[in-house]
Structures are given as structure tokens and as C-alpha cells.
Amino acid sequence: EQEVAEYRKSLGIRVSGFDVPRPIKQFEDCGFSSTLMNAISKQGYEKPTTIQCQALPIVLSGRDIIGIAKTGSGKTAAFVLPMIVHIMDQPELKKEEGPIGVICAPTRELAHQIYLESKKFSKSHGIRVSAVYGGMSKLEQFKELKAGCEIVVATPGRLIDLLKMKALTMMRATYLVLDEADRMFDLGFEPQIRSIVGQIRPERQTLLFSATMPQKVERLAREILADPVRVTVGEVG
Numbered sequence: 455e456q457e458v459a460e461y462r463k464s465l466g467i468r469v470s471g472f473d474v475p476r477p478i479k480q481f482e483d484c485g486f487s488s489t490l491m492n493a494i495s496k497q498g499y500e501k502p503t504t505i506q507c508q509a510l511p512i513v514l515s516g517r518d519i520i521g522i523a524k525t526g527s528g529k530t531a532a533f534v535l536p537m538i539v540h541i542m543d544q545p546e547l548k549k550e551e552g553p554i555g556v557i558c559a560p561t562r563e564l565a566h567q568i569y570l571e572s573k574k575f576s577k578s579h580g581i582r583v584s585a586v587y588g589g590m591s592k593l594e595q596f597k598e599l600k601a602g603c604e605i606v607v608a609t610p611g612r613l614i615d616l617l618k619m620k621a622l623t624m625m626r627a628t629y630l631v632l633d634e635a636d637r638m639f640d641l642g643f644e645p646q647i648r649s650i651v652g653q654i655r656p657e658r659q660t661l662l663f664s665a666t667m668p669q670k671v672e673r674l675a676r677e678i679l680a681d682p683v684r685v686t687v688g689e690v691g
């Protein structure tokens with residue numbers, strides 16, 4: 455334990471919560487399939503970033519997480535890689551039942567980036583990703599969602615619209631990511647986020663990432679996460 459504490463300290467990682475899994479040193483420590491390991495090396499990712507070293511084992515163990523780290527620290531792969539594992543662990547897929555992974559991001563640009571990152575790792579697994587955000591045809595998105603997907607990356611407003619149109623249900627969703635939660639609150643998406651969370655079954659894994667943790671975000675985290683581990687990297691939060 456002492457050794458683990460020193461290792462975290464050397465990386466600038468702070469953690470809180472019960473029974474926090476120990477940080478990993480390399481992707482090989484994650485128990486990923488060879489398909490996923492190949493996708494990772496194809497991206498040129500040689501070793502995990504600091505947030506990934508600590509977040510990956512936490513999320514892979516099924517725990518909820520609050521991840522606080524600055525932009526550019528590799529948070530996307532920290533939630534996308536375990537999401538692929540989570541989806542591959544699910545029983546036979548029934549496409550009418552909607553996505554398993556639901557990712558909310560504040561802007562189109564961010565949603566699109568997460569979509570691209572998700573595709574890189576999902577493609578070789580036959581996992582389908584749909585992007586749902588403003589500025590694209592709602593009808594096209596409706597059709598795509600009706601055809602089925604395992605992952606939806608969305609801005610909150612557009613996802614709510616499509617849920618109202620019954621383009622998808624969230625009865626199968628068990629992996630929820632709120633990315634850049636502070637920015638989503640800044641943009642006034644708190645009601646939409648609460649509505650989305652309310653439509654996802656409580657027996658889910660919930661991940662919240664943010665660069666800062668204002669009171670309002672802290673309050674939401676307390677309400678919607680179960681026994682989360684909090685990971686902070688560097689001088690943020």
C-alpha cells in the first residue's frame with residue numbers, strides 16, 4: 455500500500471473513495487483482449503497517460519468514477535476502452551433495445567471527437583456508434599438510431615429530442631458517461647442531463663469527467679453516482 459501511495463504521488467494522482475484499485479503501469483495490465491490491444495497499438499498509444507493509469511483499473515472493476523484532469527490528458531480513452539470491454543461482456547445484442555453506452559458531451563465538436571475516438575476502438579469489435587448532435591439532420595439521426603447501435607455520443611439537447619421522438623429507448627443502457635460536466639452546466643444543460651439520467655436504469659455504471667468541480671456539479675455527482683472513486687490529476691479541481 456505504501457508503494458502504491460508513492461507511485462500515485464510520483465504521478466501526481468490523488469484518489470478518494472473505498473478500496474481504490476491500484477494504478478496500472480502499462481496497457482498489458484488491463485487484461486484487454488488481443489483485438490483491443492491491437493486497436494490501441496494501431497493508434498500509436500504506447501503507454502497509458504496518467505489519468506488512464508488510475509482511471510482504467512477503476513472503471514474496469516465496475517466502479518463509478520469522478521475523473522478530474524485538464525484538457526489533453528487522455529480522458530476519452532479512459533472511458534472508451536472500458537466501455538468496449540463492458541459492451542463485449544453483455545449478452546447477445548438485441549438492436550431494438552437501444553444503446554448500451556451513452557456519452558453526453560457539451561458541444562458538437564466534442565461529441566464528434568468522442569465519436570471518432572470511439573469508432574477507432576469499436577470498429578474491430580463490430581460495435582456500432584451513433585453521433586447525435588445539433589446541426590445534422592434529425593431525420594437521418596432518427597433513422598440511424600432506429601437501425602440500432604451499441605454506443606450513442608450526444609449533446610444533451612439533441613438526445614432529449616430524439617428520445618421524445620422515440621428514436622431510441624435507454625432500457626439497455628448500463629454505461630453512462632458525462633464528459634466535461636462543468637461545461638455542460640455552464641451551457642445550461644443541467645435539466646437535460648437530469649432528464650437523461652432519469653431515463654437510464656439505476657443499475658448502471660456512471661462516469662463523470664470534468665476539468666473543475668463547482669458546487670452544482672458536486673451535487674449532481676453525489677446524487678447520481680454510487681460509491682464513486684474520485685481521481686484528480688495535477689493542479690486542477
Ligand code: ADP
Pocket residue numbers: 498499500501502503506523524525526527528529530531
Ligand atoms: P482530454 O479528453 O483529457 O482532453 P483526449 O482524450 O482528447 O484528452 O486526448 C488528448 C490527445 O491525446 C488525443 O489526441 C488522444 O488521441 C491522445 N492520447 C490519448 N491517450 C493516449 C495515449 N495513451 N498515448 C498517446 N496519446 C494518447
Ligand code: MG
Pocket residue numbers: 526529530633
Ligand atoms: Mg475530453
